Amino acid sequence: MTSPPAHVLVADAVLPVDAPALAPGWVAIAEGRIADLGPGRPPRDRGPIVELPGQALIPAFVNAHVHLGASFLEGASSDLEFWPWLADAVQPRVAAWLRGEGRVEAEADAVRAAESLLEGGVGFAAESFLDVLGRDAMVRAGLPGIFFREFFGVSAGDLAEEAERAARRVESDLATLAGTSDIEYGLAPHALYTCPPSILEVLHRLAKKNDLLLTLHLEESPEEHDAFGSQRGPLHGWLVEKGADRFLLDRRPVQVLESLGLLDVPWVFVHGVQLEAVDLEILARAGASLVHCPSSNMRLAEGVAPVEAALEAGLVVGLGTDSLGSTGRLDLFQEMRLLLWSQRARARRVGGWTAGRALAMATLESARCLGEETTRGSLGVGKWADLTSVALELPLDRASAVDQVVWKGSPSAVRGVWLRGRRVVPRGSAS
Structure with a gap:
């Protein structure tokens, strides 16, 4: 399967796991891998932007x-x-x-x-x-x-x-x-x-x-x-x-x-x-x-x-x-x-x-x-773009994104899943 075109996911929070949270933050995806990530708004040269308001991006x-x-x-x-x-x-x-x-x-x-x-x-x-x-x-x-x-x-x-x-x-x-x-x-x-x-x-x-x-x-x-x-x-x-x-x-x-x-x-x-x-x-x-x-x-x-x-x-x-x-x-x-x-x-x-x-x-x-830590498990440049977005119920000034994901999260709060940069949840997604 060919990789999707380069694009950028922008969310209220990005939780790399092995680095500090980015709130708000973005993840740039190219050729199925994470090309870059950072706080605030992304540079204009990273590709089309997919907005994920009210959501946190975590590693799948x-x-x-x-x-x-x-x-x-x-x-x-x-x-x-x-x-x-x-x-x-x-x-x-x-x-x-x-x-x-x-x-x-x-x-x-x-x-x-x-x-x-x-x-x-x-x-x-x-x-x-x-x-x-x-x-x-x-x-x-x-x-x-x-x-x-x-x-x-x-x-x-x-x-x-x-x-x-x-x-x-x-x-x-x-x-x-x-x-x-x-x-x-x-x-x-x-x-x-x-x-x-x-x-x-x-x-x-x-x-x-x-x-x-x-x-x-x-x-x-x-x-x-x-x-x-x-x-x-x-x-x-x-x-x-x-x-x-x-x-x-x-x-x-x-x-x-x-x-x-x-x-x-x-x-x-x-x-x-x-x-x-x-x-x-x-x-x-x-x-x-x-x-x-x-x-x-x-x-x-x-x-x-x-x-x-x-x-x-x-x-x-x-x-x-x-x-x-x-x-x-x-x-x-x-x-x-x-x-x-x-x-x-x-x-x-x-x-x-x-x-x-x-x-x-x-x-x-x-x-x-499982010996997979070099390719998945955190949001880092060069890793597969395997991500999950989770709905946030509260403003981030009341509860941090990681607290909300862990203490309030559930499968029904999952808004999207990307594997190698391709959105697979919900089924039939275009981005």
């Missing part, structure tokens, strides 16, 4: 963890804690889907979810699922991102054969999916309790060989924390039934990864609610990043992630929505607010938990988690 959100392919699970999390949710609500529905039930409906659900992300201001998403359902939905919606193919293996009869199947799947994906659209490719061993070490090692080797990013649900729930190391609880009992000798249950989850020698490549770990200080230090030394999904964690009564401790240890921390099956709503405005409320409550102080930090985590820090 980066959703660092979502399961669009699992959107058919919406409604599964009503009043359930993690293990009953997973065992009694999620697994039966996924099993039915694998048998072919509700395939057409699941496809429609995934497309609607992808479109809702884009219309809610998201310009890049990290999709994890065992099938291309979510990836195809992103292509149809016009939403760029990365597709992490999920792998399991906990119920496999022969782990050696399962590892070979996983390797063949990766090679096939690399031949047919990688580099064929605006969707990048990565690998997602689902979790340490669903992906035995033999499968993890194969995926680690392939990621290292092909320079692929890895992501993994890690220390999400109390049940996972108790199953490893303490060797107790319902999840531990379930693993014993599956074959305890398939797993390293005598150590903490991070110790499992460390003892297998898997931390020598980039990892994007998701959740981390139960991580201890010693675990955070290990992950920080390994250069790992962490994606925080506050609404999912709190709705499933998993706890509040130690985000401040993770940042102090040196991890990069971004934000994700997780799936409709656990949150019921894909809304990064909500995630920003829940981040601030929960971290302030955990610390019993405001500290550094400001609206500006929340916006950075939903944009630049999420991009950094």
Whole structure:
């Protein structure tokens, strides 16, 4: 697709994220990238001007963890804690889907979810699922991102054969999916309790060989924390039934990864609610990043992630929505607010938990988690012109633009989304 002609967006406020706010401000776009930006009115030689009165321009959100392919699970999390949710609500529905039930409906659900992300201001998403359902939905919606193919293996009869199947799947994906659209490719061993070490090692080797990013649900729930190391609880009992000798249950989850020698490549770990200080230090030394999904964690009564401790240890921390099956709503405005409320409550102080930090985590820090920070996540010269405009309800002398975006913003307040300089929201826009 060719880039739109050069033009300039002028708004009541421009929030670059990594630089001071410009109020009012402008962003000049040329060849799909940000050519310049500044305060006040733009120079006359930058191209036609698009006025955005009563709006703030921000970088398009980066959703660092979502399961669009699992959107058919919406409604599964009503009043359930993690293990009953997973065992009694999620697994039966996924099993039915694998048998072919509700395939057409699941496809429609995934497309609607992808479109809702884009219309809610998201310009890049990290999709994890065992099938291309979510990836195809992103292509149809016009939403760029990365597709992490999920792998399991906990119920496999022969782990050696399962590892070979996983390797063949990766090679096939690399031949047919990688580099064929605006969707990048990565690998997602689902979790340490669903992906035995033999499968993890194969995926680690392939990621290292092909320079692929890895992501993994890690220390999400109390049940996972108790199953490893303490060797107790319902999840531990379930693993014993599956074959305890398939797993390293005598150590903490991070110790499992460390003892297998898997931390020598980039990892994007998701959740981390139960991580201890010693675990955070290990992950920080390994250069790992962490994606925080506050609404999912709190709705499933998993706890509040130690985000401040993770940042102090040196991890990069971004934000994700997780799936409709656990949150019921894909809304990064909500995630920003829940981040601030929960971290302030955990610390019993405001500290550094400001609206500006929340916006950075939903944009630049999420991009950094995924290795995308040089091309997106902030408004800087040379980056892709991926922008979102948000309606401002109050005069800026009463509430700053960043405060209004974070504390009052919602998907319904999104007035426009631009990807590589082309306006894609509202649909059919001319500028």
